[in-house]
Amino acid sequence: MAELFEYLTEPMQYAFMQRALLMAILVGLVCAVFSCFLVLKGWSLMGDAVSHAVLPGIVIAYILAIPLSIGAFIGGLFCAVATGYVKDNSRLKEDAIMGIIFSGMFALGLVIYLKVQPEIHLDHILFGNILGVQAADLWETGIICAATLGLIVVRRHDLLLYCFDQAYARAIGLPVKLIHYALLVALSLTIVASLKAVGVILVIAMLIAPGAIAYLLTNRFSHMLLISSVVAVGSSVAGVFVSFYLDADTGATIILIQTFIFILAFLFAPTSGILRKKIVSQNS
Amino acid sequence: MDELLLPFQYDYMNKAIFAATFIGAVCAMLSSYLMLKGWSLIGDALSHSIVPGVAAAYMIGAPYVFGAFFSGLLASASMGFIKAKTKLREDAIIGLIFTSFFALGLFMVSLSPTSVNVKNIVLGNILGVSDEDIFQMVLIAGISFFILIFTWKDLMVTFFDESHAKTIGINTKFLTILFFTLLSACTIAALQTVGALLVIGLIVTPGATAYLLCDRFGQLMIVSTLIGSITCFFGAYISFFLDGATGGIIILLQTIVFIIAFIFAPKYGLVAAKRKIKQASELLRKTREGAV
Amino acid sequence: MAKFIYNPSLEVNDITVTYNNGHTAIYDASFSLSAGTICALVGVNGSGKSTLFKSIMGFVKPVKGSVTLSGMPVLTALKQNIVSYVPQAEDVDWNFPVLVEDVVMMGRFGHMNFMRIPKKKDKLAVRDALEKVGMTEYSRRQIGELSGGQKKRVFLARSIAQEGQIILLDEPFTGVDVQTELAIMKLLKQMRDEGRLMLVATHNLGSIPDFCDHTVMLNRTILDAGKTADVFTPENLEKTFGGVLRHFTLGGDELHDDDDTRSVRVITDDERPLVLYGNKTQKSAAAKKSSTANKPDADAKITTSKAEAK
Numbered sequence: 098m099a100e101l102f103e104y105l106t107e108p109m110q111y112a113f114m115q116r117a118l119l120m121a122i123l124v125g126l127v128c129a130v131f132s133c134f135l136v137l138k139g140w141s142l143m144g145d146a147v148s149h150a151v152l153p154g155i156v157i158a159y160i161l162a163i164p165l166s167i168g169a170f171i172g173g174l175f176c177a178v179a180t181g182y183v184k185d186n187s188r189l190k191e192d193a194i195m196g197i198i199f200s201g202m203f204a205l206g207l208v209i210y211l212k213v214q215p216e217i218h219l220d221h222i223l224f225g226n227i228l229g230v231q232a233a234d235l236w237e238t239g240i241i242c243a244a245t246l247g248l249i250v251v252r253r254h255d256l257l258l259y260c261f262d263q264a265y266a267r268a269i270g271l272p273v274k275l276i277h278y279a280l281l282v283a284l285s286l287t288i289v290a291s292l293k294a295v296g297v298i299l300v301i302a303m304l305i306a307p308g309a310i311a312y313l314l315t316n317r318f319s320h321m322l323l324i325s326s327v328v329a330v331g332s333s334v335a336g337v338f339v340s341f342y343l344d345a346d347t348g349a350t351i352i353l354i355q356t357f358i359f360i361l362a363f364l365f366a367p368t369s370g371i372l373r374k375k376i377v378s379q380n381s
Numbered sequence: 382m383d384e385l386l387l388p389f390q391y392d393y394m395n396k397a398i399f400a401a402t403f404i405g406a407v408c409a410m411l412s413s414y415l416m417l418k419g420w421s422l423i424g425d426a427l428s429h430s431i432v433p434g435v436a437a438a439y440m441i442g443a444p445y446v447f448g449a450f451f452s453g454l455l456a457s458a459s460m461g462f463i464k465a466k467t468k469l470r471e472d473a474i475i476g477l478i479f480t481s482f483f484a485l486g487l488f489m490v491s492l493s494p495t496s497v498n499v500k501n502i503v504l505g506n507i508l509g510v511s512d513e514d515i516f517q518m519v520l521i522a523g524i525s526f527f528i529l530i531f532t533w534k535d536l537m538v539t540f541f542d543e544s545h546a547k548t549i550g551i552n553t554k555f556l557t558i559l560f561f562t563l564l565s566a567c568t569i570a571a572l573q574t575v576g577a578l579l580v581i582g583l584i585v586t587p588g589a590t591a592y593l594l595c596d597r598f599g600q601l602m603i604v605s606t607l608i609g610s611i612t613c614f615f616g617a618y619i620s621f622f623l624d625g626a627t628g629g630i631i632i633l634l635q636t637i638v639f640i641i642a643f644i645f646a647p648k649y650g651l652v653a654a655k656r657k658i659k660q661a662s663e664l665l666r667k668t669r670e671g672a673v
Numbered sequence: 674m675a676k677f678i679y680n681p682s683l684e685v686n687d688i689t690v691t692y693n694n695g696h697t698a699i700y701d702a703s704f705s706l707s708a709g710t711i712c713a714l715v716g717v718n719g720s721g722k723s724t725l726f727k728s729i730m731g732f733v734k735p736v737k738g739s740v741t742l743s744g745m746p747v748l749t750a751l752k753q754n755i756v757s758y759v760p761q762a763e764d765v766d767w768n769f770p771v772l773v774e775d776v777v778m779m780g781r782f783g784h785m786n787f788m789r790i791p792k793k794k795d796k797l798a799v800r801d802a803l804e805k806v807g808m809t810e811y812s813r814r815q816i817g818e819l820s821g822g823q824k825k826r827v828f829l830a831r832s833i834a835q836e837g838q839i840i841l842l843d844e845p846f847t848g849v850d851v852q853t854e855l856a857i858m859k860l861l862k863q864m865r866d867e868g869r870l871m872l873v874a875t876h877n878l879g880s881i882p883d884f885c886d887h888t889v890m891l892n893r894t895i896l897d898a899g900k901t902a903d904v905f906t907p908e909n910l911e912k913t914f915g916g917v918l919r920h921f922t923l924g925g926d927e928l929h930d931d932d933d934t935r936s937v938r939v940i941t942d943d944e945r946p947l948v949l950y951g952n953k954t955q956k957s958a959a960a961k962k963s964s965t966a967n968k969p970d971a972d973a974k975i976t977t978s979k980a981e982a983k
């Protein structure tokens with residue numbers, strides 16, 4: 098018992114580990130709540146697109162000497178809005194459009210990055226650098242998380258209706274355009290807030306896995322929100338400790354733990370788990 | 382003038398330009414199908430999913446192609462399996478699997494950081510690729526090219542109307558598997574050219590651009606292949622002057638071509654659509670005036 | 674009727690709708706309806722019925738003309754929560770984690786506060802609406818676990834729970850069994866008597882005189898509109914449906930042996946009706962003469978069979 102306690106307290110003696118833990122929890126929570134909507138709306142890959150598209154924003158913000166987060170935010174939002182615009186004005190499928198736009202933007206960011214050679218590590222943008230998080234980063238992420246979480250939790254019924262039946266949402270007079278853009282803005286903000294922790298690629302996992310796990314476990318939306326939050330926070334905490342002892346990449350460890358939970362849910366979920374189904378069919 | 386021809390005086394540049402052009406062409410052929418079927422992001426997913434395989438192959442010193450192929454296969458199989466067994470949307474499954482695989486790759490690399498340069502996998506570096514790897518890439522592209530030449534029509538029927546394809550005796554299951562095998566193979570080759578993060582561009586943009594320009598599948602494929610190869614040729618060439626970033630430049634060129642097509646395509650472009658609506662209302666007005 | 678804040682009315686003012694591909698689905702369409710009405714909207718496939726609904730709801734913007742609901746522009750009216758709309762096909766994800774009662778509860782959102790927390794009144798309305806469409810026992814099923822007709826009934830229940838004053842139903846009867854259809858019609862009549870306004874697109878010509886007091890005939894533009902008694906005539910139907918209508922008359926000598934010369938006429942746009950007289954089945958394809966009237970914008974085969982027994 099005392100030993101276990103030791104295991105848990107040792108990493109926390111370091112200030113950078115404390116900050117990393119706090120960051121992981123914050124990011125995990127806000128991404129988890131968001132993931133429920135993304136998974137249901139079929140926007141999982143919108144997260145993919147937006148997160149890649151922040152690169153040119155960051156690089157250009159560096160050149161213009163404005164805060165990198167603002168650049169990242171604008172880059173991400175631009176991608177989302179441009180996707181919608183091209184979709185309304187061409188005969189291409191949405192997935193292809195997203196692919197074109199985000200790869201184009203990422204390429205632009207990359208070319209400028211290699212030309213300008215800014216002092217930001219590309220690795221840190223791509224893979225995150227949670228151990229290097231500063232107090233100021235924590236504040237920034239905390240504020241963004243609080244704002245997005247607040248918005249989502251308060252308006253979750255409208256958002257749910259919007260995801261479920263857009264035409265009806267419009268019919269009862271909900272401002273669907275506003276909701277649409279509010280979701281995109283919140284998504285971009287969430288990604289920006291998560292970048293420092295997990296980077297542009299792994300944030301996609303944080304924005305899908307918890308929602309997908311919860312989706313397998315329940316068919317009520319309110320339960321889904323709860324389960325995904327618990328799963329995400331749990332994996333964040335576990336990931337930080339495990340990676341400390343294995344000396345592995347923290348972001349990657351968190352994602353792998355989420356994947357592991359997904360596999361468990363996939364096998365054992367009460368109604369849809371594949372092993373559970375097998376057992377039921379054998380008994381009857 | 383001499384300066385413009387300078388890249389061709391280097392053996393490594395010639396090889397890189399040739400390989401990039403060839404791979405760009407084959408990827409563009411595949412993109413015609415992917416884009417029409419709404420499978421664009423499967424390509425993206427594959428390119429991320431092979432990262433752990435490549436990392437493992439480098440760690441144990443095996444040919445990278447094997448590692449890549451193995452993990453690509455595993456990823457496709459798990460996507461198919463989860464799709465068959467749950468009600469989750471396809472996009473969520475794709476996103477889930479590829480990020481998990483990518484995280485696994487990163488995790489492995491972080492445990493033994495010295496053996497692999499992740500940056501090369503993620504961003505590609507065709508100008509620095511060994512002759513051996515170039516050979517593997519060209520071989521993959523060549524085989525895929527020939528298979529596509531012989532099967533493109535059957536693939537088209539299969540993807541357009543599977544039940545019809547079956548009734549006329551096409552083995553659709555085999556063709557689908559063949560297609561995804563080719564896709565994985567070309568993704569692996571493209572990985573070295575533009576890197577895991579930009580493969581998506583190579584296997585979506587040319588096809589989508591051609592789709593805005595053509596109405597017949599045969600033409601679409603030719604136009605797409607042309608766009609793919611020409612942009613890759615010039616991308617690799619230009620990157621000589623810009624010190625690398627080959628992948629970025631290639632994809633940037635393709636995106637620019639796409640934007641031009643999006644705006645100016647004779648039938649499906651932005652300008653054309655505006656004109657069409659105007660014409661329709663004009664026509665309506667005229668017929669009405671005629672009727673009065 | 675006085676219980677509504679706004680007196681329900683619908684006015685379509687000379688609208689023309691052109692889709693992005695350049696196809697003009699409706700042109701120069703005008704008609705108006707007032708409170709306490711059930712109005713049928715009839716026309717062939719592709720005549721623009723759904724398009725008309727979408728433009729009334731503001732989902733597609735007319736290139737010309739305007740729509741007013743209770744004297745207000747569309748967006749304002751929608752904000753007041755007085756319009757409810759059941760589309761022809763629900764474009765929703767049937768695997769969504771919502772139960773039947775959750776879906777019907779969505780109809781109450783406009784009556785709830787900012788946080789959308791249901792009150793007792795809302796719960797009662799949901800229960801009531803589910804009961805009206807006979808779906809009470811399914812209220813805790815996940816929405817995807819229903820049959821096609823049951824799904825339709827749930828969405829109808831949602832629009833009932835919304836207590837809208839202007840109700841737009843795009844083909845509410847397709848895929849619904851006769852019993853439910855009768856129940857729905859009864860419900861609609863009841864709502865009419867409460868002073869609501871309903872516009873119902875249907876291919877079910879036979880029941881229109883039963884429950885619709887007004888009729889609008891559409892074929893890319895309004896062919897005729899007004900009281901069913903005045904508008905719903907064989908001539909107008911012929912004009913609206915052109916060659917695609919199945920229309921046959923059973924003459925006196927086919928039916929009976931006396932010299933009564935009156936005949937039975939069966940007109941249908943929907944499925945081929947089964948007509949029984951005595952024990953003999955009367956085939957609707959018993960054609961004696963086919964007509965090839967104009968059939969704008971419709972691919973349907975000409976199956977008109979006219980047997981004028983004059």
Ligand SMILES: Nc1ncnc2c1ncn2[C@@H]1O[C@H](COP(=O)(O)OP(=O)(O)OP(=O)(O)O)[C@@H](O)[C@H]1O
Binds near residue numbers: 694698717722723
């Ligand atoms: N989104 C769209 N883009 C382009 N054209 C469309 C679109 N939707 C409908 N149309 C065309 O507009 C015309 C009217 O369609 P609409 O759906 O209003 O017909 P409808 O009267 O409801 O037919 P149905 O009885 O089959 O429901 C059709 O010719 C159709 O092809």
Ligand SMILES: [Mg+2]
Binds near residue numbers: 722723724761843
């Ligand atoms: Mg319709």
